[in-house]
Amino acid sequence: MASISDLDQITKAAAGDRGAQAALVNRHMDMIFRVAYRMLGDQAEAEDVTQETFLRAWKILPDWQPKAKFSTWACTVALNLCRDRLRKKRPILMDTPPERVDMALRPDERLASAQAIMGIEAHIAALPERQKEALTLSALEGLGNKQAAEVMDITVHALESLLGRARRTLRAALMEQESKD
Known part of the structure; x- marks a missing residue:
């Protein structure tokens, strides 16, 4: 069965088709959540x-x-919502690392891997907001530079500059x- 395009789903969702709305949520929710969680x-x-992003989507779909x-x-809506929340409070570090630990590792190797992930996540969280956004969208979510630049409402050149600074900062912090270790 061929995949139905977002535009077709949007048209159906705007007309009140609950199945089309669910399909849009299922297709995009994971990425929106990951971006929000990382930010x-x-x-x-x-x-x-994530919920607020889709609530806003349903409101604008008839005029899409x-x-x-x-x-x-x-992604742009989610990022703006994250920015609003970050302005209201200080950024906090993640409580737990993402669940990407290789279960084939021995317990001591899993612990070391989890600690390494926590350290990297802490360094990413400490980046300036715009660098963290660029890194999250491009490197962690896999958006192309053009799409990530669109989400951030900047030029591709500016995005690449932010990515370069973020990578240099992370590299220096990790070194x-x-x-010290």
Whole structure:
């Protein structure tokens, strides 16, 4: 069965088709949640941002003008909601690392791997907000530079500059941490 495009789903969802609405949520929810979680470092906050993003989507669907992909628009909304929340409070570090630990590892190797992930996540969380956004969208979510730049409302050149600074900062922090260990 061929995949139905976002534009077809948007048209049906705008007309009240619950199945089309569910399909849009299923297609884009994971990415929106991951972006929000990486920006906010809090699962409950990320869930709230994800829900708010889709609530806003349902309100605008009847007037949707496909100037950008739905995923780009949704990421932009989620990122703006994250920015609003971050302005209201200080950034916090993630409580737990993402669940990407290789279960084939011995327990001591899993612990070391989890600690390494926590260290990297802490360094990412400490980046300036715009660098963290660029890194999250491009490197962690796999958006192309053009789409990530659209989400952030900047040029591709500016995005690449933010990515370069973020990577240099992370590299320096990790090298410093390694020399201490």
